[in-house]
Amino acid sequence: MVDxxxxxxxxxxxxxxxxxxxxxxTVLTSTSTLLTVNPSLYRMSFSVDKDLQPxxxxxxxxQAVVVHPSVPARTLxxxxxxARQKPGALNYASAGLGTATHLGAELLKLRAGINLTQVxxxxxxPAAAAVLAGEVQLLVGTLASTIAFIxxxxxxxxATTGLTRFRLTPxxxxxxxxxxxxxxxxxxxxxxxxxATPKDIAQRLHREALKALQHPDVQTALARQGxxxxxxxxxxxxxxxxxxxxxWAAVIRKTGIKLD
Numbered sequence: 410m411v412d413x414x415x416x417x418x419x420x421x422x423x424x425x426x427x428x429x430x431x432x433x434x435t436v437l438t439s440t441s442t443l444l445t446v447n448p449s450l451y452r453m454s455f456s457v458d459k460d461l462q463p464x465x466x467x468x469x470x471x472q473a474v475v476v477h478p479s480v481p482a483r484t485l486x487x488x489x490x491x492a493r494q495k496p497g498a499l500n501y502a503s504a505g506l507g508t509a510t511h512l513g514a515e516l517l518k519l520r521a522g523i524n525l526t527q528v529x530x531x532x533x534x535p536a537a538a539a540v541l542a543g544e545v546q547l548l549v550g551t552l553a554s555t556i557a558f559i560x561x562x563x564x565x566x567x568a569t570t571g572l573t574r575f576r577l578t579p580x581x582x583x584x585x586x587x588x589x590x591x592x593x594x595x596x597x598x599x600x601x602x603x604x605a606t607p608k609d610i611a612q613r614l615h616r617e618a619l620k621a622l623q624h625p626d627v628q629t630a631l632a633r634q635g636x637x638x639x640x641x642x643x644x645x646x647x648x649x650x651x652x653x654x655x656x657w658a659a660v661i662r663k664t665g666i667k668l669d
Contacts, residue, residue, distance in 0.1 A: 412425075417447075417451060418442065418443060418446075418447050418507065419440065419447065420443070420447055420454075422439075423443055423457075423461070424453075424455050426461065426602070427455040427456075427460035427461055428455070428460075430603070431602070431603040431606040433602060433606055433607075433610035433611075433613070433614060436600055436601070436602055437601045437602070438598060438600055439599060440509075440596065440597075442508070442509055442512075442596075444457050444461075444599065444601070444650050444654070445654045446507060446512060446654075446657045446661075449654075449661045450666070450668055451668070457650065457654075459604055460604045461602070461603070462603065462605075462606050462611055462643075463599065463601050463646040464599070464600040464601060464602060464611060464646070465600055465615055465618050465619065465640050465641050465643065465646055466597050466598070466599045466639045466640065466645075466649065467597075467640075468597065468598050468639055469596065469598075469636060469637055470551055470552070470553055470595075470596045470598070470635055470636040471569050471571050471577070471578070471595055471596065471635070472510070472549055472550060472569065472571075472594055472596060473551075473555060473559075473567075473569045473570065473578075474488070474548075474566065474567050474568045474569075474570065475540065475547065475549075475550060475558075475565060475566045475567070476540075476564070476565050476567060477540055477541075477543050477545075477546055477564065477565075479546075480499075482565075483565065484568075485567045485568040485584060485587040485588075486587060486588065487567075488547070489523055492524065492525060493522075493523055497524045497525070499525050499526070499546045499547060500527075500547075501514045501526070501527060501545060501547045501548060501549065502536035502537070502539045502540050502544075502545045502547075502548045503530065503536055504529075504530060504535075505531065505532070506667075506668055507668055508533075509551075509594070510536060510549050511529070511666075512594065512657055512660055512661075513549035513594035515527075515664050515666070516592070516594050516660050517584065517592075517594075518664075519660060519663060520584075520589045520592055521589065525547075528544075528545050533550060533551065534554065537554050537558070541558060541563055549570065549594065551596065551635060552575065552577065552578065553634050554635075566581055568583055568587050569582070569584070569595075570583070570595055571583060571585075571593060571594075571595035572591075572592075572593045575637075576637055577632065577635065577637065593653070597649075598636075600618055602614065611643065618640070622638040
C-alpha cells in the first residue's frame with residue numbers, strides 16, 4: 410500500500426514513518442533532499458539520525474547543468490569564464506527555494522566563485538520551460554526533465570552533477586572532473602524505517618529491496634524516468650546521508666538561504 414503524504418518538503422510523510430511502530434510494515438521512500446537538506450531548512454519534529462534507520466539507496470537520478478543554445482558556452486569551463494566576465498548577468502531558473510535545482514546551482518556558484526542570479530519558478534517544469542523559452546540562460550535540472558530537449562538541440566548540457574558519469578549519458582563529463590573535485594549534487598531516492606526497527610527486520614527489507622532492484626522490469630522502469638538502480642549497504646547509505654547533510658548545511662549557511 411502506497412500512502413503519498415505531501416507537505417513541508419516531505420516532512421509530513423517522514424514524521425509518520427518516524428513515529429510509526431518499528432515492525433517493518435511502515436517504510437519511507439524519500440528523496441535525497443528530505444533527508445539531507447530539510448534538517449537545515451525546517452524546524453523538524455523528528456531527528457533523521459535518531460528516528461529513522463537507513464536501509465538502502467534505491468535509485469539515482471542525475472542533474473545536469475544545461476544552457477539555452479544562445480549562450481556562447483559549450484563546456485562548463487566556458488560557462489564559468491562567461492559568468493566571471495559578466496558577474497550577475499547570467500540568470501538561472503530554479504524549481505523554488507531549497508529545491509535541488511536551487512541548491513545545485515548555489516553549490517556551483519560557491520565552488521566556481523561566480524555570481525549567478527536565481528529566478529525561482531513554481532516547480533521543475535516551469536523552470537525548464539523558462540530556459541527553453543530563453544527567459545533565463547541556464548538551469549541545474551534533472552536529466553529526466555531535460556534529456557529530450559538536449560537530444561533535440563533545444564537545450565545544451567555542459568556537465569552532470571554526480572561524482573561519476575551517469576550511465577545514461579556516458580559522454581557528458583561531470584562538474585567534478587571539469588575542475589571541481591568532489592562536487593556532488595546528484596539526486597537519489599532511498600528507503601528508511603523507524604529508528605527502533607530490529608536489525609533482523611531491517612536486514613530482511615534490505616535483502617528484498619536489492620532483489621527487486623535487480624529485476625529487469627524495475628531497471629527498465631527506472632531508465633524510462635532517467636534513473637538507475639543504486640543499491641547500497643545501510644552503513645554506506647548512512648554515510649552518504651551524513652556527508653550530503655554536511656555539504657548542504659554549509660551551502661545554506663554560506664548563502665543565507667531561508668524559507669519564507
